[in-house]
Amino acid sequence: MRNTYHRVHRYKFIQIVLTIIFCWFVQTFNAQGKINPTTYKNFEAGASIIDMGIVPQTENNALKPYGLIAELVNSEIPVNWVIKPNKSFGQNDLSNKLDDYDILISGTLSSNINSQSIVNYPCKTGAFLISKEYIDQAKPILETWINNNPGLTVYWNLNALNNVPVYGVLNSFPNVVVFDNGRHTDVATGFYDRAGITSGYRMGTPQDVTDCDQFYVLSHHTDPDKLPWTIDDTNKLYDFVTNGGNIWMGCHDVSLTENKLRTSSGNNLNFLSQSGLVPYKDISTVQYPWLSQYDALDGNTDNKIKKHNNSFNNNDIYYDSNFASHPIMQFQGNIEPALNGNSERIYIPFSGGWNQETNVPMYDSGPTDNRATGRSAIVAFGPAFGDESNGNILYTGSHISSKNDGTNSQWVGEARLFANFLLLTAIENKPQIEILNLDSTFSGLVQDSTVNIDATVTGVPNNGVLSYSWESEVISGDTVNILFSDANIEDPTIQLPLVTETTTFKIIFTVQFTSNSSCQAPIETKYIGVFQLEPNAFVDIQTNNSECSNMNNGSIDITISTAVDPYFIQWTGPNNYSSNSEDLNNLSAGTYELNIEDNAGNNIYSNNVIEILANDNESPIIVAPNDINLNGCNTGVINNPIYSELISNISEIDFLNLSGGNSSVSDDSGLYSITYSDIQIDSCPITIERTFFVTDNCGNTTSDIQLITIMDSEAPVFDSEAYDLTVQCNSSINTDQLNDW
Known part of the structure; x- marks a missing residue:
């Protein structure tokens, strides 16, 4: 395990593993308007997506989804935030915001595969996608929210999706602290209650913030220039931001913070501007002497900085298309009337303007204060003090708890500014987990094997303790689960079981950071992955021997079960025999070997010797x-x-x-x-x-x-009978007569 203990708050990647994912990177804006890699992913057929672009926007169809996402994440179901890079708000009329689509999807209107279909439907303003691997777990949660909140829309049984632009994957929510001045809980009534989120934040002053908190909210009328706010709160808020914490604030708390708050060490809290903002009401330079240089800009040197004209014409509000793909700006239509009516609804920077790293995606293009340098912002965000190692700040001319001059739909859009910043914090302001050897082998894991984990955690503070927890569960298939050599260390060995059917597992690695000083709740991040184990093939083999040793009329007939298509067969045999067929015929006698591989190249049946005999190989x-x-x-x-x-x-x-x-x-x-x-x-x-x-x-x-x-056992036989003969020899001794005889 390699732990990198340093405070980095611009995280640009999420380590969530999904089966069969292919990805590469394109460019989009990050929280500072810099370039951030969006991951392009492929998703198998069967995913679901939460539609965030329905018109008109309502609490049910556009805010309740954030509560649904919170429950999914708490149930350890990762959610993909789909935002297409390089979108536009339209080029012809910057005051009439048009919303480009993020993805075209085809699927069904309900979880029933036979329900009404949708084809090439354009999802807009940052849809949320749940991959197929998690649908069985997510389905009851999704359907409960749909049934309880009519209008909340989920599309099911999606066709396979390629090159889906995923800005980030949500697998945890940040620790949030909301300022409690005893009178207002605007963010609760303006967002949390409307979204159906009942937990995930607590009330407290900056002094209540711990090293484990990631997001601070200045409620409407925090009024940090008066009690109960103290210098200790200012010091703590400064430390919180410079250590990477994010802050949302709205209405006149923005200019009060930018202009009036200064730490005991002399650091001003002009988070997004170079020199502060033109005030929403007059400010005494006697009380705030660091603003004296702006005293004369209103034409009078009277130790007073005059307030700006805090109004705008809705038709003068422009939307910068450069931010159409930024996560914060994922809301439907024009929303400026919902921000028109607060005690401060425009933010106007003094000389020096906004920090170079500050972004102003929504601004007043009409007549402005002659003291202004830079855009008159309705919405502004960026890294505090222009330093990307600091936390992000979001200013909105908002009460968030009321719709002002807007419609309910526009008020929903205003609340989505806050909600999107919350999700952006969830993605970026947390430790990052990388498990290289598991990432690279997830698609090739085989049963009855071990995997030695080598994990890396980055982006954790250096003043606390990390704890680890590994767990797994069987989503479908066999009942036998994964075993860890030690589930509470960073680098255990995983023992994968033998399975008798295709089995889907979810594996969760949770890392928690607890400060050495104090933590109401630890910082938590999770690595969530889903993968399948395929059983070894069971092969039933029937052989017919060759009739004779010199004849090729043997055969092998196999029946493969438990193997999942596609699988690949390889036969080898005598005399360089080779075949990829399942059943073999016209075989000579000899030894044959069968190997079967699954689609990932894993052997699921190997080195199995099958003999074809000659029925008659004996002499008569x-x-x-x-x-x-x-x-x-x-x-x-x-x-x-x-x-x-x-x-x-x-x-x-x-x-x-x-x-x-x-x-x-x-x-x-x-x-x-x-x-x-x-x-x-x-x-x-x-x-x-x-x-x-x-x-x-x-x-x-x-x-x-x-x-x-x-x-020849018989004696010879004379042809004539023998008789006696007397021969008289004459004086000449003539033997002719004897010879004749």
């Missing part, structure tokens, strides 16, 4: 007939079958009936052929080696030998 069995002896002098005595040195066929029946007997042949897959061939291996007696070959239907072959011996 053959037993040749017993050896036989034949009587004869040559191979011609061999018959059935006859002697053959060539391979010759013989039927199974003939084979089984051969001489010698006891012959047999068998095979599981059936016989294809029986053949034999003869060879003479000896001549006396003649010995024939007869080899029988049997081949089954799978081509398996075996053989056996029968010996056939041919023996």
Whole structure:
């Protein structure tokens, strides 16, 4: 955990993680009119959006949504504030404010998916979007507010949205203190009550402000130039602002603060101007000598600064289009009549004008006081003393608790100035959380794994203590939850569970700052993320073996369950076999491996070996007939079958009936052929080696030998009978007669 302990109050990003979010940055104004990155996000179909641009504006359709947002945030449901950069109030008539849209949406009018649809509806003046991941939790809250406040409008079942301009994500509200002079609670009646917000602020003087408070409100007629206000209040208010706290003030409290308040160290509280404002009533330079330089500007050097003409013509009020996209200026239509009628409704700076960093988006273009330098503001805001490390200040010529010359709709718009500044404070004036390793892996988390958290918190004061809390809940799916190695440290290890179905989790990291001195309520910020775990695929496998080892007629039939589409199949097998099909056919015998990945590339079924066997990979069995002896002098005595040195066929029946007997042949897959061939291996007696070959239907072959011996066991037979012969030899010893015999 890397904690950066320094006071920074111009935070420009929010670390809220939503499933399947893609973003980049464009430029829009921040609270000082500087450039602030708006995040462009994609949202899955199924989100809801709170419409803030309905005409006419009412408490129910334009103020109650702020109360609804407060409850959503308190229920740990982040809310996206949608504001399109580079909007315009219209170019032709600066006094007639036109409101550009922030986003076009299509969806339904109620939560029922079959309810009436809306197509390309333009949402204006800063709509609030709840992403699909939180709808199940948000739905009962949204519907309760809709039912209790007719006119409050939410559009449901939105189509998928791309490039949505999100100024910031609301996940907490600031700690607010409202000045209590015992007589007025204007901000309560003017905003909080009308918005339906019953908590989130407390009453107190500046001396009651702690290091954990972020927003201070000077109620109408705080009158900080008189009791019960004291110099200690002035000192504390100065310290509060220079330490980053925001302030709203209206009506004549503005010029009283700018002109009359000075700390015991001599620091004036002219927050937004260079030298103070022309007063709403005469001021004695004897009592406030630092204003003496302006004594003569009214034509008289009489130790008195004359008040300005505190009136304006509604038709002279201009709206600066450069601020059409600023969060504070998200309200519908012209509202100046609601600010016309207070004891001070115009703010006119003395020489030197407004601070360079002060913005005046709404001003009087008519005749002005000749002492003025710069715009005569109806609304002004910016960083105190022009220093962006200080808190932001908002001045409105407002009582906020009454509509003055305006309609109810315009009074609603006036209250939205305050409400928007409150939300801007919620986004910017809080510690920021960044969890890089979780951010980068949220879309790739897999079940039964661990994640080591590495978090960074920035923008916290250096005079207090941080506490941490991790929690998670199952939004839908399986019941088993995430486990933390230690839920109260900054960098725990997260154990993700095994799930049997698609399961959606919400994870919440809460950081609280408590001052070493005192805190009525700690400063709190949260990191909220939603993600899904997909179960490993369950695969039912049916195999059909190949009939023979030399045949490709095996098959694998798989049925995949619990895997979520889209998923990707990869088969590998013998002889470089590869396939992405679910079911395989025409397979040879061998080993096959199946891997299945989900859409994020996570293995949900891997390294699973499946064997395709050959049903018949054994040779047939053959037993040749017993050896036989034949009587004869040559191979011609061999018959059935006859002697053959060539391979010759013989039927199974003939084979089984051969001489010698006891012959047999068998095979599981059936016989294809029986053949034999003869060879003479000896001549006396003649010995024939007869080899029988049997081949089954799978081509398996075996053989056996029968010996056939041919023996000549009979004596020769004379063709004629022998008789006696007497031969008389003559004197010449003639043996012809003997020889003839």
